[in-house]
Amino acid sequence: MELSQAQPPTTLSHGEPPYPVGTLVEDTASGRTGELRGVIEERLAQSGRVVRRTAYLRPRGGGVEWEVPASEVRPAVVNG
Numbered sequence: 001m002e003l004s005q006a007q008p009p010t011t012l013s014h015g016e017p018p019y020p021v022g023t024l025v026e027d028t029a030s031g032r033t034g035e036l037r038g039v040i041e042e043r044l045a046q047s048g049r050v051v052r053r054t055a056y057l058r059p060r061g062g063g064v065e066w067e068v069p070a071s072e073v074r075p076a077v078v079n080g
Contacts, residue, residue, distance in 0.1 A: 008044055008045070008046065009044075009045040009046070010042050010043060010044055010045055010051065011042070011043050011045050012040055012041070012042055012043075013040070013041055013043065014038065014039070014040065014041070015039040015040060015041035015050075015053055015070070016039065017036055017038060017039045017055070018036075018039070018055070018070060018073060019036055019073075019075060020036075021035075021036055021037060021038060022035055022036065023035065023036045023075060024060060024075070024076045024078065025055075025057065025073045025074060025075055025076055026073070026074055026075070026076045026077075027057055027066070027068045027072060027073060028072045028073070028074060029068055029069070029072040030068070032057070032059075032066075033059075033060070033076045034057035034058050034059050034060065034066070035057065035058050035059075035060055036055060036056075036057060036073065037056040037057060037058050037065060038055075038056050039053055039054065039055050039056070039070050040053070040054050040056070041053050041054075042054075052069070053069065053070035053071070054067050054068070054069060054070060055067065055068050055069070055070040055072075055073045057073070
């Protein structure tokens with residue numbers, strides 16, 4: 001059995017959303033649209049360096065929330 005390399009300890013905190021909470025955005029990874037609900041940042045505990053930013057989206061009008069890398073979120077184009 002091989003030993004896996006230990007990962008450095010991290011902390012989670014609320015991050016600054018790329019757009020105001022409630023903005024209709026597109027998840028470019030899946031093509032889905034939803035309202036931006038917030039961002040969580042994962043940081044290295046020792047240095048504070050951000051290693052991951054995750055955006056949380058919810059379908060407009062309610063439904064099951066999903067997560068996507070914050071870099072994969074952009075404002076949705078609304079036709080009409």
